[in-house]
Amino acid sequence: xxxxxxxxxxxxxxxxxxxxxxxxxxxxxxxxxxxxxxxxxxxxxxxxxxxxxxxxxxxxxxxxxxxxxxxxxxxxxxxxxxxxxxxxxxxxxxxxxxxxxxxxxxxxxxxxxxxxxxxxxxxxxxxxxxxxxxxxxxxxxxxxxxxxxxxxxxxxxxxxxxxxxxxxxx
Numbered sequence: 001x002x003x004x005x006x007x008x009x010x011x012x013x014x015x016x017x018x019x020x021x022x023x024x025x026x027x028x029x030x031x032x033x034x035x036x037x038x039x040x041x042x043x044x045x046x047x048x049x050x051x052x053x054x055x056x057x058x059x060x061x062x063x064x065x066x067x068x069x070x071x072x073x074x075x076x077x078x079x080x081x082x083x084x085x086x087x088x089x090x091x092x093x094x095x096x097x098x099x100x101x102x103x104x105x106x107x108x109x110x111x112x113x114x115x116x117x118x119x120x121x122x123x124x125x126x127x128x129x130x131x132x133x134x135x136x137x138x139x140x141x142x143x144x145x146x147x148x149x150x151x152x153x154x155x156x157x158x159x160x161x162x163x164x165x166x167x168x169x170x
Contacts, residue, residue, distance in 0.1 A: 013100065013165040015062025017054035020150070020158040031109060031116075031157070032123030032140065033085050033130055038114045042157060045074035049084035051109055051140075054159040055127065056088045058105065062165045063095045085130050092131050100165040104137040110151045110158040116142035 021042040029038040032051040042048035057068045072079045072087050092102075105127075109116055116123075124138045131138075145152025 011167045012103075013062040013064075013167075015058040015060065015163045015165070017056065017058030017061060017161040017163070018159070019050045019053040019057065019068075020156050021048045021050045021053075022150075022156050023154065029114070029157075030084075031119070031159075032107075033126035034119065034122050036114060036119055046072065046079055046082040046087065047084050050157050051107060051123070051159040051161070052084035052088045052127075052130075054161040055105060055107065055163070056084070056091050058161040058163040059088075059091050059095050059102075059165075062163050063098050063100055065091075065094065065098065088130055095165065096168075099168050101168045102131060102133050102137065103164040103166050104139070105161055105163040106139040106141075107159060107161040108141045108143055110143050110145060110160075112145050112147075112152055112154045 021044050023040040024043045025040060027038045027041055028035040029041055030047055030049045033049065042050055053068055060066055060068065060071070068087070071091065072082060120140045120142065124135055124140050127138045128135045147153070150156035151158055
């Protein structure tokens with residue numbers, strides 16, 4: 001796990017995160033820290049919250065601190081069924097300790113189903129709560145796969161996130 005964040009004096013840093021998880025039978029679906037009533041769940045070593053994983057990776061990338069797999073490897077039994085909110089909180093604290101503050105994040109969920117529009121505000125509220133940032137700093141959009149690829153075929157859900165960090169004043 002690299003930690004060269006303190007070596008960088010750039011006042012603004014951008015990070016990009018992406019994750020994809022397969023869908024399995026049985027719910028509930030967890031996205032952005034909330035449970036959605038849906039007959040499928042995401043499959044993964046942890047709780048497989050694809051959106052929180054993308055946000056975690058975006059924060060790590062912006063701070064030049066590695067990636068989620070380095071911090072929480074699926075080879076470590078301690079990470080089995082791990083709560084993605086806890087992973088995100090851990091990384092957000094380390095990013096803050098390295099001298100950065102979140103300006104905003106812009107997220108996209110890619111899912112053919114369920115329809116996510118009714119869940120966007122609760123997801124935004126959840127992310128803002130987890131990260132201790134204003135609701136206005138969190139954007140969540142939803143896109144379908146238009147019948148193409150694993151998302152469009154209802155085999156997977158994917159997420160992307162871009163985060164902007166600023167150097168905290170000393």
